[in-house]
Structures are given as C-alpha cells and as structure tokens.
Amino acid sequence: MTEKSEQIETGAVVPEPTAPVDAPGEGWTALPPRSQIGLARSFVSGDPDGPRLRVAYFLRDTDHAMVGRAWFGPLAEGPPRHAHGGAIAALLDEVMGAAAWLAGHRVVAAKIEVDFKRPVALGATATFVGSVTRVEGRRVFMSGALTLPDGTVAATSSGLYVVVDIHKLGRR
C-alpha cells in the first residue's frame, strides 16, 4: 500500500493480494516483463506494485491463450468498495489486445463491448483469459473474460481489433 492510498479516507481496508499476482497458475508459462513488451507506461499494467491495478500475464500451455491475474486495489474504485467498471473494461481491452499481439497480430482496438455480470470487490484477485475468436483479413475478433476466485464469471468482453502499422502511429 503506498503512502498515497494510506492518506485517503477509505472507510474500508482493502486487503493486499493473498498470493502474489505474478505467481503462475498450473500450466501457465511466464511472459517477458511488461517493460520489454512495450507496457512500461501502460494505463492498465504499467504499475504492477501500485494501489490501483496489478496485472500479470502468462501463456496458457494447452491452447496458447493469454491468461493471468489482476488485483483491484483501493484506487480502482467505482461503486463503494467495488472495482470500477472502467477498470474492468480497461483490463479486458488490454487482455484482448495483448492476446492478439501474442498470436502475431499487430492490432489496435476498433470496438469493444463489455458485459458486467457480477460486482468485483476491491482486494479481489481475479483471473482472466483473452483469445482470438476469428480473423478476417486485417480484422481480428477477440474475446475475454474475468473470473472471480470462487469461479464466478464477473465480466465478459468481445472486441474488434484491426492490424495497423504501429510504428507509424507512434511517429504521428
């Protein structure tokens, strides 16, 4: 917990993760550190020890899907004591985009849709998965899901991502 989050009147203590967010699950292979895959300044995963959102990515051995864990800290709030829908949406956007990149598609998001099925309490460490649904030329269709520790699906997402020259975008 940072100095900043301690200064905030919380009304509720948000528990630290019970297990390290970046500990691999069974059949998960670690991916390179975020800073090596262009995520050091990421809005979603750029602060892996902070009080907002801690995210760790892995490759699932069986099907090469992108999987991992996300912890929603005290500064990820939306409704009182619960994760912001926007934090869940942002996470699933990055999960779907990163899964597309992992599958070799250099994409940016064109459209995403997120269904919020259950509230996510702050302090929860949820697991996620992102997969390619289908590819049509430059259009890559993705899906994602966020699951609570008890196995309940908290949110699902779908997205259309489009292959672009990412370096051209960066030079604008």
Place this chain on the structure above:
Amino acid sequence: MTEKSEQIETGAVVPEPTAPVDAPGEGWTALPPRSQIGLARSFVSGDPDGPRLRVAYFLRDTDHAMVGRAWFGPLAEGPPRHAHGGAIAALLDEVMGAAAWLAGHRVVAAKIEVDFKRPVALGATATFVGSVTRVEGRRVFMSGALTLPDGTVAATSSGLYVVVDIHKLGRR
C-alpha cells in the same frame, strides 16, 4: 509531471495541458469536487493532478448533459505515444455513469460498448459529453463521446446502466 514518470524512458515528452483541465467552457457550470461526490478513489478521476488521467466534470447549462475535459498523460499509454483504448473506455464508462447519477439515476454499469474512431495522442486535452438516451424502468440507456481539440470525434460509447441499491453493494 511526477518523479515516477520522469524516471520512465519515454522517448517522447508528453506536454502538460496547455490550459487547466478544470477551467470551465462557455455555458458550463462547475460540479462539486470529486471527493464530495464519491469519486476520491475513482480509477478514472481519482488522481486529478497525476501523470495518468486528469478529468474535470461540468454541467452543460443548455441541456444539463455531463460534460468536461480529460487530459491523457504519459502513464495512460496504449499504442506508442497514444492513449490506451482502455483509458478511453474507462473514461467514457465513468462519464456515462456519472451523467446517469447527475440525472438522478443511482446506477451501475451492466454493459458498455466503445467505438474507437481516431487515435488520441498523449498530452491531448479532449472534451467529453455523457447523456441519458432513454429510461425503461430500472434500465437507463446512456451515450457518450470524446472529442479532440480540433473537433474530431475520437470515440463514441453507449451503455446500459441499471438502478441498484448502491449502499447495499457497498456493504457486501
């Protein structure tokens, strides 16, 4: 710019806002400080002086829509030097939800859809609007848009928000 963002190898200087994010536009009335309307720990607007996302909300006098400005800082990155789609989605989720609350509907998000039309360069101060589209019982349909300084629409959104007992959610 915080110490943290200075430590990061940026490759590009992200400009500070050219005008204060919280300066009202013409016909905009200031809303109470975030901390008084339950947004002090918000994932989106909880850090109004930080290096990620600075957001200021106003009421538009003509139609009582929720409007305001958002600055995307160096730690809001997605594609190189551009705002993360997830940051845009998170912002529009909060804008739509806050607009629903401003209109008297105590909602949480059930489903959102975001269309990314143009990339948003880091350092840009964009304007946004959130409005109620229609109400069907407990279901409140919302729309949102994010517009670049040159008037180009960068993203649009729609969302289904549902009236809940927010205090019950908070006590879970």
